[in-house]
Amino acid sequence: MILPNPTEALTLNPLLNAITEDVMGFLNEIQLNYPQAISLASGRPDENYFNIEEFPEYFGIYVDWLATSSGQEPEKIRKSLGQYNRAKGIINDLVVRYLAKDEQIEVAPEDTLITVGTQEAMVITITTLCNRENDVILIEDPAYVGITHLSIIAGYQVEPVPVDGNGISLLKLEEKILACQARGKNVKLVYVIPDYQNPTGNAMPLENRHRLLELADTYGFLILEDNAYGEFAYQADTPLTLKALDNNKRVIYLRSLSKTLYPSLRLGVLVANQQVEHGGQLVALSDLLAKTKGYITVNTPSITQAVFGGILVKNNFSLKKINEPKIAAIKAKRDQLLASFNEYLTGENNAWAKGISWNIPQGGFFITIFVPFAVTKEEVIICAEQHGLIFTPMSFFYLHEGGKQQIRLAFSNVSEEEINTAVYRLAEYFKTKLHLTQ
Amino acid sequence: MILPNPTEALTLNPLLNAITEDVMGFLNEIQLNYPQAISLASGRPDENYFNIEEFPEYFGIYVDWLATSSGQEPEKIRKSLGQYNRAKGIINDLVVRYLAKDEQIEVAPEDTLITVGTQEAMVITITTLCNRENDVILIEDPAYVGITHLSIIAGYQVEPVPVDGNGISLLKLEEKILACQARGKNVKLVYVIPDYQNPTGNAMPLENRHRLLELADTYGFLILEDNAYGEFAYQADTPLTLKALDNNKRVIYLRSLSKTLYPSLRLGVLVANQQVEHGGQLVALSDLLAKTKGYITVNTPSITQAVFGGILVKNNFSLKKINEPKIAAIKAKRDQLLASFNEYLTGENNAWAKGISWNIPQGGFFITIFVPFAVTKEEVIICAEQHGLIFTPMSFFYLHEGGKQQIRLAFSNVSEEEINTAVYRLAEYFKTKLHLTQ
Structure with a gap:
């Protein structure tokens, strides 16, 4: 008897194909491939408060x-x-x-x-x-x-x-x-x-x-x-x-x-x-x-x-009471993020960045950045490789299309110092990018 | 504005209706209603081995x-x-x-x-x-x-x-x-x-x-x-x-x-x-x-x-090695079950029980009993109430119909003494039942 090839015989739930983007898989892979990069990709809670x-x-x-x-x-x-x-x-x-x-x-x-x-x-x-x-x-x-x-x-x-x-x-x-x-x-x-x-x-x-x-x-x-x-x-x-x-x-x-x-x-x-x-x-x-x-x-x-x-x-x-210090810490991180944005992305010295803006979250782990160029998967790899920073394109979170010129940063499980370095690197990436696309 | 009645507006996944029998719910309820009854209804592992x-x-x-x-x-x-x-x-x-x-x-x-x-x-x-x-x-x-x-x-x-x-x-x-x-x-x-x-x-x-x-x-x-x-x-x-x-x-x-x-x-x-x-x-x-x-x-x-x-x-x-004593214990329970069956359901004194039989499991927690009458939900209640024993009708486990004259006993989380008492009670229930249906 000739056995059918088990591989060929296996079909799947066809709806799996409807999920075009394996967001989590992609981000995990990037983090494995660039272990030295600072990751602002994942909304994980701060491990300093784990006991x-x-x-x-x-x-x-x-x-x-x-x-x-x-x-x-x-x-x-x-x-x-x-x-x-x-x-x-x-x-x-x-x-x-x-x-x-x-x-x-x-x-x-x-x-x-x-x-x-x-x-x-x-x-x-x-x-x-x-x-x-x-x-x-x-x-x-x-x-x-x-x-x-x-x-x-x-x-x-x-x-x-x-x-x-x-x-x-x-x-x-x-x-x-x-x-x-x-x-x-x-x-x-x-x-x-x-x-x-x-x-x-x-x-x-x-x-x-x-x-x-x-x-x-x-x-x-x-x-x-x-x-x-x-x-x-x-x-x-x-x-x-x-x-x-x-x-x-x-x-x-x-x-x-x-x-x-x-x-x-x-x-x-x-x-x-x-x-x-x-x-x-x-x-x-x-x-x-x-x-x-x-x-x-x-x-x-x-x-x-x-x-x-x-x-x-x-x-x-x-x-x-348990969460008081956690809330103070995440607020300090948000403040650091905004301070770093101000330092590296606003003011006379950073006139190049005038097309870049962001929302000011009043809580939580995430911020949105609006940029004047398309943020693709490839851009994530480029930024990780050349600037040592990992972010998430906002488009990953849309059901169909959307958010192409937006970035999500998650700042919950990084230190204030890392946040400052990350924003510096982000600014460097933006500079390169805007120069390239001008 | 007149608000719609939230209750009336709520519809459900219609497939929930396809599950005719809420087996687990029914058995839980019986156990709550007859707490003194010995339950051979549930395949829970023996808690004596929990640490x-x-x-x-x-x-x-x-x-x-x-x-x-x-x-x-x-x-x-x-x-x-x-x-x-x-x-x-x-x-x-x-x-x-x-x-x-x-x-x-x-x-x-x-x-x-x-x-x-x-x-x-x-x-x-x-x-x-x-x-x-x-x-x-x-x-x-x-x-x-x-x-x-x-x-x-x-x-x-x-x-x-x-x-x-x-x-x-x-x-x-x-x-x-x-x-x-x-x-x-x-x-x-x-x-x-x-x-x-x-x-x-x-x-x-x-x-x-x-x-x-x-x-x-x-x-x-x-x-x-x-x-x-x-x-x-x-x-x-x-x-x-x-x-x-x-x-x-x-x-x-x-x-x-x-x-x-x-x-x-x-x-x-x-x-x-x-x-x-x-x-x-x-x-x-x-x-x-x-x-x-x-x-x-x-x-x-x-x-x-x-x-x-x-x-x-x-x-x-x-x-x-961990499971050795657990296996010895469940085997002893199976042996007790069969010994009690022999005592209460076979031999000259129990000629009335000649229409009753069972399989002889070689492992696991369950045994099947074959009886010459239909085992309904109502029978579970009668046996629990009048004889202090809870069992599961085999019909509960069929996709459509089947197993109407069968009972599942689970003997994993009861003692050998309880098993003997349970089989005695089961025999009493069978006697009543067969007398009633003759």
Whole structure:
């Protein structure tokens, strides 16, 4: 018998081809190829604030807390922490106290799921709610590629809505909804990052938040609010999250803990307090989300949940104090970035740079730079090789085309000194580039 | 403005309705409602062998091992273990040594992914490989519902292939493949649990394994081999896994660590050493699976991976010694089960039970009982309420209909004494039931 060639026989999900740009793969490769270059490509949190050697202590605090509050033997609790557990999570009662205290979000433990990062929360939400035939997911553009690429390979209809300095354009959103309706499509979810958006660094003003919630009421969509950077506000009196303002239960809220605590815990909180009709009954959406989660990861590791539980207990259900020094540090980095921009890209000595500008983020890890030339993948390689700096073209974050003359810089996991050197190198690159293109 | 009622506006993925039976929900509810009943419903591993207080030690062993083998400072390693990490995993080099040593599976670290349990591995595999339009996933029937329900809600075409005492029926499999081809469909994946299948407890003989691999060559499908129970063999000289026999790279292998170590670690190993054409190039399937994983959970928690890494280092890359007492214990439980069956369901005194029979599992956590009446959900409630015993109707594990006169008992997380009591109660229930139905 002649065996077919296994290689030839293997075909793939054709939707994988729809993801044209392997953004993460490309950036990882560049960093491996140019290890000496300063990277402002990745929005990783500052490792100086990592203390994972404290995890066993937090784990113990959680076990003690549970023993005291439940009356169970610590040994029995430890056994249960080795076993399968609830799909919704095991620390939901602690997490809702944190949400209430730090974010003014008042929900019941049963309205929450502890997920393997917010990425899993997106998978769960979309899988549970969306109908591939008729539903459209609107995504701010540019956006975190995790939501767009997931939706595409999983076969959902996604459409972009442009963002401006105030977050998602509400005008364009309404136009897009009407256009979808005219085509017989239903806008089910609108994905936004209102706080210090990845990739632009912009935030949504309070009045836009209220207006977006009104639009959700008017057009019957749900808002998928992704909050990873909200704590990292450079000044007080920032607007509340959409979820905290959500009187009509229009928001499904994703609270990432990767930036404020540790990415390696892979923990996110999914808040969904909606009710929904299913099988002729009114049921909690969170129950259906938990059912779906059972088919994605069964449950979130109890070990990492217990560590987070211990952190919450030890800090009286607030992360504000833990995050104070982190916020001060990231603000100092933003300030350094702007100071370096001023030094190397403004003023009489730098008249050549007059076509270059940037936004001034009020929080978060990212800044947008606008340049008078096209920023391609090749430009990333040139800048890394010739100037020792790695950045991300903004075009990587667009669903189709866009942001061709923009750069995203991530300044979270570099020192102020590195930032200054990086901006100097960036200016050198710009000079060469503008000379070449003039 | 009159706001639409948010509840009325919310619609769901219509495929959720295709899952008729919420098996897990129902069983959980029964256990909550009848806390005094002995439960033989759930295939949880025996908690007597849990020692999660050792996790910090294993974590430390992993850090030391990595420091010694890589020359990195332990402090730097700890920082990196707080950060995002590789989508494929961080302990793949240790895991392939374990696969080679314990399972005679020889693959490169790059051919493996460390996943959030094998459930996530299924999501990743199906999402990467399958085309909703043309591809069919064949699933042994009855089967672990995690694969069937996932496939259904994610919109894939699944079809059942009956199992018998030797695992998946190879005759029916071939018939089904030909029937699919005749309808213009492509059988992409065939999901099997060759070792001590959940739910039946049966194993696939060696010659069937070879024949299944031949069929994969002949018809160009991939085998998705799920191995959670393979170590729990009651005697030596059991057949190798399909993956260990896989000369033509036809098998994608899922190695669960939930039964042999801890469910709460949520760790699985996905082995895929196939090459595939993508974007005009021949690429490693594992690279594409890793890309998909980036959109499901980004990466598996480094913390739990490090604990498993430490367990492997400490045990010289073999789990055999750790699992020896666990295997002896589960074998003793199987023996007790059979002894109790003999006592309460066979012999002259129990002539009433002549219509009742069972298979004799040679490994694993499950046994099948055949009874001369229909085992419905209502029967589960009756037996729990009146006889203090919870079991699972085999029909719960069928894709459509089947197994109506069968029961699955899981005997992994109960003591031998409880097993004896449970079988006594089961016999009492059968007596009542047979009297009622005569």
